Amino acid sequence: MATAAFETPKLKSYPVIPLVQVGAMSHLKPFVASGPIQTALGFPEALVDDWQEKAIAKMGEMLSKYRSLQVYMDACVHCGACSDKCHYFLGTSDPKNMPVARQDLMRKVYRRYFTFAGKHFPQLVGAVDLTREVLDEWYSYFNQCSECRRCSVFCPYGIDTAEVTMAAREIMASIGLGQKYSNEIIGKVHRIGNNLGIPGPALENTLEGLEEDTKDDTGVDVKFPLDVKGAEVLLITPSADFFSEPHVESLIGYAKVFHAAGISWTLSSHASEAGNFGMFIGNYEQMRNISMRVREAALELGVKRIVVGECGHAWRVAYSFWNTLIGPFDFLDQRYPVPQHICEVTDDLIGRGALQFDKEANDHRIITFHDSCNVARASRMGNMPGGQFVIPRRIITSVANHFHDMAPETIHESTFCCGGGGGLLTDDLMELRVKGALPRMEALKHVVDDHGVNFMAVICAICKAQFTKVLPYYGFNMSMVGGVHQLVSKAIRLGDK
Numbered sequence: 500m501a502t503a504a505f506e507t508p509k510l511k512s513y514p515v516i517p518l519v520q521v522g523a524m525s526h527l528k529p530f531v532a533s534g535p536i537q538t539a540l541g542f543p544e545a546l547v548d549d550w551q552e553k554a555i556a557k558m559g560e561m562l563s564k565y566r567s568l569q570v571y572m573d574a575c576v577h578c579g580a581c582s583d584k585c586h587y588f589l590g591t592s593d594p595k596n597m598p599v600a601r602q603d604l605m606r607k608v609y610r611r612y613f614t615f616a617g618k619h620f621p622q623l624v625g626a627v628d629l630t631r632e633v634l635d636e637w638y639s640y641f642n643q644c645s646e647c648r649r650c651s652v653f654c655p656y657g658i659d660t661a662e663v664t665m666a667a668r669e670i671m672a673s674i675g676l677g678q679k680y681s682n683e684i685i686g687k688v689h690r691i692g693n694n695l696g697i698p699g700p701a702l703e704n705t706l707e708g709l710e711e712d713t714k715d716d717t718g719v720d721v722k723f724p725l726d727v728k729g730a731e732v733l734l735i736t737p738s739a740d741f742f743s744e745p746h747v748e749s750l751i752g753y754a755k756v757f758h759a760a761g762i763s764w765t766l767s768s769h770a771s772e773a774g775n776f777g778m779f780i781g782n783y784e785q786m787r788n789i790s791m792r793v794r795e796a797a798l799e800l801g802v803k804r805i806v807v808g809e810c811g812h813a814w815r816v817a818y819s820f821w822n823t824l825i826g827p828f829d830f831l832d833q834r835y836p837v838p839q840h841i842c843e844v845t846d847d848l849i850g851r852g853a854l855q856f857d858k859e860a861n862d863h864r865i866i867t868f869h870d871s872c873n874v875a876r877a878s879r880m881g882n883m884p885g886g887q888f889v890i891p892r893r894i895i896t897s898v899a900n901h902f903h904d905m906a907p908e909t910i911h912e913s914t915f916c917c918g919g920g921g922g923l924l925t926d927d928l929m930e931l932r933v934k935g936a937l938p939r940m941e942a943l944k945h946v947v948d949d950h951g952v953n954f955m956a957v958i959c960a961i962c963k964a965q966f967t968k969v970l971p972y973y974g975f976n977m978s979m980v981g982g983v984h985q986l987v988s989k990a991i992r993l994g995d996k
């Protein structure tokens with residue numbers, strides 16, 4: 500691993516609120532999207548001449564379209580309840596990474612142009628002009644928010660900083676100041692079909708290779724079908740599952756579950772990506788266009804169910820937005836949730852006794868579970884409140900003997916972000932990613948020290964990639980992170996169907 504050009508924070512007991520260091524992260528901003536990346540998404544290729552006027556007009560449009568944004572701008576009483584809840588503030592000490600301060604970057608501009616007091620007495624109400632300096636601060640600090648929503652859990656008014664961040668990014672992209680990482684990936688989905696840019700033939704080869712490897716490992720013909728018309732289930736999974744470690748281990752797990760339960764399934768080369776970075780940049784049109792491939796694939800293949808693999812933000816988009824954006828799904832089998840999470844499928848099969856496990860196969864692992872933000876705070880699973888917390892843990896304890904949760908204030912709806920969500924999983928933000936992972940690393944260290952935990956299970960492709968990269972900064976082994984279905988894969992009993 501290359502030496503970091505910044506200091507990795509020391510692991511401390513938690514919760515410790517840091518002394519503020521003004522401007523500690525003001526130097527950090529992600530690469531700006533180039534002209535071709537921007538224009539491929541219909542955005543201006545560079546900052547337009549009349550950017551200030553256009554940005555204010557766009558803000559006005561969004562305030563009238565999204566009433567929640569208007570409420571968030573007006574409702575904050577600066578009580579400070581959110582100020583120490585952001586992992587990026589806790590990890591960087593930069594006061595502009597306090598959620599309320601992040602919101603205020605937009606609120607000050609909102610007041611200047613959209614309130615009576617701000618128009619006439621700006622100094623009295625802390626209103627500011629949208630200057631180039633302010634815009635640069637927006638670009639820096641709205642790209643230091645992973646849209647994880649932890650702060651909103653603690654806000655007495657339910658103000659959602661993630662939505663403010665999304666709105667700010669949408670405004671910036673619309674005037675030609677887009678973020679390279681997210682916008683480039685969205686372009687790849689439109690052009691090639693998935694975030695990693697894997698063309699159809701390469702995907703086919705990969706799946707054939709996985710069939711051979713799984714046969715070698717188990718002696719069983721577990722299939723990884725692609726574009727099979729008439730299959731019961733269409734699996735939409737993050738493209739990282741096809742190539743990346745440890746992601747691919749979970750894909751093998753899903754395939755084994757379908758095999759063991761005798762469920763016919765298929766992947767789609769047209770919709771070979773569950774991820775949807777349209778949400779990260781706050782752009783509903785992009786989110787809809789990316790999602791539409793799923794509906795088209797489901798209709799084309801004539802499937803009865805759509806199941807989503809281990810990916811946090813993809814599940815949020817699917818659970819919270821698909822029905823509105825690309826529904827209705829009246830052509831699917833209504834006896835199943837639409838859409839359905841792979842954990843719901845596996846949990847249901849376990850509950851009905853349709854899967855058998857050798858739990859001892861995971862005895863070398865002492866496991867904890869990291870709740871991913873978008874699953875924990877922006878979606879649900881099963882038919883009970885909090886099902887998204889219960890179901891993954893119930894699967895883990897069905898397939899393994901040793902499980903310990905991390906401290907209660909760091910899990911479930913209070914979970915800390917991995918530090919790489921919301922379109923920040925890029926090397927140009929590595930300092931932020933490492934520092935933002937601090938609260939989760941501290942909670943992990945406690946269960947490592949107290950219980951000997953050596954494996955952190957997750958159900959998010961971004962969490963897997965982020966933790967693999969940042970765990971070594973804190974002295975942990977990168978291979979101690981993996982998917983819930985990686986554990987399922989290890990323990991499941993297979994028989995020829």
Ligand code: SF4
Nearest residue numbers: 585644645647648650
């Ligand atoms: S949404 Fe998450 S990353 Fe953004 S300010 Fe709130 S706690 Fe921080």
Ligand code: SF4
Nearest residue numbers: 575576578579581654
């Ligand atoms: S908790 Fe809510 S009301 Fe209080 S400062 Fe934060 S955003 Fe404002």
